Amino acid sequence: MNGPMSRRKHYVQVVSSTDAEGHMMPLVVVWDDGTRYEVDRVLDRRQAYSPRTGGTGMRYTVCVGGRATYLYYEGPRWFVEAKY
Numbered sequence: 001m002n003g004p005m006s007r008r009k010h011y012v013q014v015v016s017s018t019d020a021e022g023h024m025m026p027l028v029v030v031w032d033d034g035t036r037y038e039v040d041r042v043l044d045r046r047q048a049y050s051p052r053t054g055g056t057g058m059r060y061t062v063c064v065g066g067r068a069t070y071l072y073y074e075g076p077r078w079f080v081e082a083k084y
Helices: none
Strands: 007-018 024-030 036-049 056-064 067-074 077-083
Touching: 024 056, 024 067, 024 077, 036 067
Parallel strands: none
Antiparallel strands: 007 024, 007 077, 024 036, 036 056, 056 067, 067 077
16 A cells, blocks of 8 residues: 555654755664665755655655665654655
């Protein structure tokens, strides 16, 4: 089933850098079990709402393992739209 009921907001640890102007750049996503996912590159960054899980924040479109996905910064925490 694809849609709002098949995803949930899942908070994750993110290693990021911040430039002199205060823009954050996610570098690594760390899952609950300690697995680390390197962010290959950031494709886009914008303020956005997550229609799948609710919540709003800075939405980063990131490439991880060659696949594009969304990573949200809902200050002070990061979340992904996890399948369940």
